Amino acid sequence: MKSTLQKLTGRRSFLTAAGGALGTAFWADDTLDAATQHVNTRSKPSELKITDLRVAVVARAPMTCPVIRIDTNQGISGLGEVRDGASKTYALMLKSRLLGENPCNVDKIFRKIKQFGGHARQGGGVCGVEMALWDLAGKAYNVPVYQMLGGKFRDRIRCYADTTSSHDPKVYGERMKKRMEQGFTFLKMDLGANLVEKVPGALTRPLGSTLREMNNTQHMFTGIELTDKGIAMMADYAGGIRDVIGMEVPLAADHFGHIGVNSCIRLGKALEKYNMAWLEDMIPWQHTELMKQITDAVDIPILTGEDIYLKEPFFKLCRKHAVDMIHPDLATSGGILETKKIGDGAQEYGVAMAMHFAGTPVSFMANLHCAAATENFVALEHHSVDVPWWEDLVQGIEKPIVNRGFAKVPEGPGLGITLNDDVMKQHLLEPGYFEPTPEWDKERSHDRQWS
Numbered sequence: 441m442k443s444t445l446q447k448l449t450g451r452r453s454f455l456t457a458a459g460g461a462l463g464t465a466f467w468a469d470d471t472l473d474a475a476t477q478h479v480n481t482r483s484k485p486s487e488l489k490i491t492d493l494r495v496a497v498v499a500r501a502p503m504t505c506p507v508i509r510i511d512t513n514q515g516i517s518g519l520g521e522v523r524d525g526a527s528k529t530y531a532l533m534l535k536s537r538l539l540g541e542n543p544c545n546v547d548k549i550f551r552k553i554k555q556f557g558g559h560a561r562q563g564g565g566v567c568g569v570e571m572a573l574w575d576l577a578g579k580a581y582n583v584p585v586y587q588m589l590g591g592k593f594r595d596r597i598r599c600y601a602d603t604t605s606s607h608d609p610k611v612y613g614e615r616m617k618k619r620m621e622q623g624f625t626f627l628k629m630d631l632g633a634n635l636v637e638k639v640p641g642a643l644t645r646p647l648g649s650t651l652r653e654m655n656n657t658q659h660m661f662t663g664i665e666l667t668d669k670g671i672a673m674m675a676d677y678a679g680g681i682r683d684v685i686g687m688e689v690p691l692a693a694d695h696f697g698h699i700g701v702n703s704c705i706r707l708g709k710a711l712e713k714y715n716m717a718w719l720e721d722m723i724p725w726q727h728t729e730l731m732k733q734i735t736d737a738v739d740i741p742i743l744t745g746e747d748i749y750l751k752e753p754f755f756k757l758c759r760k761h762a763v764d765m766i767h768p769d770l771a772t773s774g775g776i777l778e779t780k781k782i783g784d785g786a787q788e789y790g791v792a793m794a795m796h797f798a799g800t801p802v803s804f805m806a807n808l809h810c811a812a813a814t815e816n817f818v819a820l821e822h823h824s825v826d827v828p829w830w831e832d833l834v835q836g837i838e839k840p841i842v843n844r845g846f847a848k849v850p851e852g853p854g855l856g857i858t859l860n861d862d863v864m865k866q867h868l869l870e871p872g873y874f875e876p877t878p879e880w881d882k883e884r885s886h887d888r889q890w891s
Contacts, residue, residue, distance in 0.1 A: 485544050485580040489513045493535040493569075494877055495528045498800055499869035501830055502823045505799045506531065506564075507864075509874050510543065510572040516579050518543060519855060520572030521803040523564035523771035530557075530565025535880040537887070538569065543576040547777065554750065554774065555889055563749040563772045570775025571806040571855070578854030585809040585855060589780055592812035596846040599822040600626035600692070600794075607635060609677045613684025616691075619825075623844025626690045626717070626819045633666060633697035635677055642670035643699075651697055659698040659723045660730070666703040675710035682714050690717035690819075692743075701730050708738030718743040718765055718794070725757070732762035743767050746796035750774050751782045758789040765818070769796040771803050776810045783814035792816050798823035801834040801841060805855040812849040820847075832863045 492511040497504060503524035508531050510518045522531050534553050541549055550570050557566035574585045586592045601624055606612040616627050636642035637651055645651075645664045654662040666674070678693065685691065693716055696704065704722040711719070718741040722734055725744040735742040741764035748754055749772055757763050766786050770779045783793040793816050797807050804822070811817045822842055824830040831841045834857040837850055850856025865873055 484514065485577075486542070487514070488516075488542050488544060488576070488580055490538045490541050490543055492877070493531065493538060493880070494874040495522075495531060496864060496873050497528055497869040498833070498864065498867050500827070501800045501833070501867065502827055503798055504869055505803070506568070507800060507802055507859075508568050508572055510538070510569070510576060512543065512576065514580075516576060518572035518574070518576030518579065519802050519857070519859065520568035520570070520575065521771060521799055521806070522568040523561055523769065523803075524798045526561035526564035530562065531568050532565075532877060532880045533883055534565055534569055535877060536883040539881065543573045544580055546570065546573045546577055549573060550775065550777070552887075555887065557749055557774070559749045560747040560772060563774065567771045567773070567775040568803075570777070571770075571803065574776050574806070574809075575854035582853045584849075584851055584853060585776060585806070586812045586849060589777065589809065589813035592849060593815050593817075594812055594849070596848050597808050597811045597817075598626060598819045599842055599845055599847055600624060600628055600690075600819045601822050601825045602628055602630075604826075605630045609680030610684060613681040616681065616685050620685065620689060622825075623846070625845050626692075627685065628692040628694060628717075628720075628821070629678070629681060630695040631674060631678060631693040632695045633664070633670070633674070633699055636666075636670040636673050639670070639673065642667055642673060654698045657698060659704075660700055660727070662698045662700070664698060664703075665700050666707060671703075671707050671710050674707060675714070678711055678714050678716070687715060691715075692717040692720060694720040696722055701733060704734050705737045708734065708740055708742075712739050716740045720744065720767065721746070725753070728757060728760055728762045731757065732760055735762055735764060741765050743794065745769075746772065748773060751778055751785060754782045755785050758786045758791045761789065761791075763791065765792045765794060767794050767796050769798075770807050770810055771797075771799060776806050779810050780814050783810075783816055787816040792818050794818045795820045797821045801831060801837075801857065802855070802859075804841070804847075805834075805837075805850055805857055808847055808849050809855065822847075829863060829867065833860055833867070834858065835860050 491513050494509050495506050497506045505524050506522040506528035508520045537553055553566050557563035578585045601619055603615045634651055643666050720743050743765040744763055745767040746769040754766055768779050768782050773779045786793055807820055811820055836858045841847055
């Protein structure tokens with residue numbers, strides 16, 4: 441079967457010859473040029489095959505971020521990103537399962553490799569590959585990713601930004617007020633038990649232990665509880681920030697520390713008068729019934745999700761109304777399509793979706809496409825507001841990428857960006873820039889999950 445381009449160029453020859461016989465060409469060359477200008481002459485999607493997977497690891501953007509590139513037999517490549525702080529090995533081990541596959545079969549490939557992901561950073565390889573597959577499919581068909589997800593609900597995406605904290609609420613408040621002056625319409629603060637750790641009588645804990653020592657122990661098992669004094673001090677701290685920024689702007693809170701369920705409830709009640717946008721990850725997400733206890737007791741939205749892999753655990757939380765909002769990280773949750781499914785499923789239970797993000801502009805673009813295509817989306821986290829070279833890592837999109845607190849949805853094919861190789865090379869964590877990875881070509885195991 442002839443391609444569109446072959447048909448059009450063949451028609452050009454016929455019409456030119458016919459026009460010569462008639463003494464005039466009734467279809468001019470500029471008309472034919474216009475007809476062919478949107479045809480991707482490099483791509484025949486049905487014949488596209490994956491030939492390689494390579495990695496470049498970017499440092500401090502704001503964290504360690506492995507960027508992956510998937511190459512094909514037609515000279516087009518797709519970009520993806522392993523979650524911040526995760527090992528590039530999570531992606532490289534998937535290479536042998538990808539070679540020879542048509543990247544346009546995104547969902548088929550995702551179902552093949554999702555068994556190799558896991559919660560938190562362990563899902564990073566699968567998610568990074570999934571982003572790159574969508575980038576390739578969009579380039580092959582010459583459309584932006586959001587269009588392949590069913591279109592968009594919005595043209596620009598609201599962002600919120602973390603801000604460097606201070607033990608002085610006035611100082612912290614002024615820093616967040618500067619975020620508002622930058623155009624951000626949604627804010628988030630850290631509000632941890634470390635604020636009162638050294639205050640006599642503010643919390644109880646096993647004698648001789650520190651909060652840092654308990655970081656690897658789940659919240660319910662640390663023996664740490666806030667006293668009435670500690671709760672009052674933390675609530676007053678939030679109030680001091682509200683005094684600076686006002687009550688109009690949404691203000692979320694995170695990083696409470698590994699305190700018990702009852703302390704979470706008592707602290708949440710004390711914060712109600714400050715009308716917080718949400719309280720994030722008060723306890724580990726796996727404990728659905730305990731999370732529901734907090735949600736039922738506190739009149740502030742309770743949110744979790746940045747460490748959850750795949751849609752099913754989100755649906756369990758939503759179905760039981762154990763949370764008021766969800767907060768997937770697209771680089772953990774399963775990638776672009778899985779995160780849209782998560783948002784759509786949550787919407788059926790009346791649950792809104794914010795999105796966690798910390799990484800390079802590659803993953804950021806993936807988030808923009810997903811957020812644009814998901815109706816119940818609220819706001820997207822942006823961790824790199826203060827990294828001056830962050831947006832210089834990519835090209836092909838309007839700058840600044842985040843302008844007055846919003847980011848425009850890319851309209852180019854795929855994710856809508858290309859890498860700025862020179863800037864990327866200036867910020868590598870380790871030597872080597874998308875070097876060959878033949879050692880991963882033949883990694884094999886019996887992957888089938890059933891017999």
